[in-house]
Amino acid sequence: MVRESGDVQSQLGSQLPAPVINVDWADGWLRGTMKGDIGTEDAARRPYSIDLSLRLRGSALNGGASAVAMPSKRAGFALTQWVELTKH
16 A cells, blocks of 8 residues: 555555555656565575565556565575555
8 A cells, every 4th residue: 555645555465564665666666675474484484574576567566576585694585476466
């Protein structure tokens, strides 16, 4: 959800809404970072954030949502899923 103030919130399934931070809207692309649980064993191994890179195509925003491991001494990961957001 994009509020009139410009703040952006996103919700994964039945999880609580989470703010999207570091939001950038340029050339039809919405980019930002949020917290949430994508519900996979691979991602559950380490703390991660979700990086959004979504393009406005017609009336939908769609593109990649990447679970990216937080920096640490161990090798990280990035798991990307295709997402599509439509206005209700």
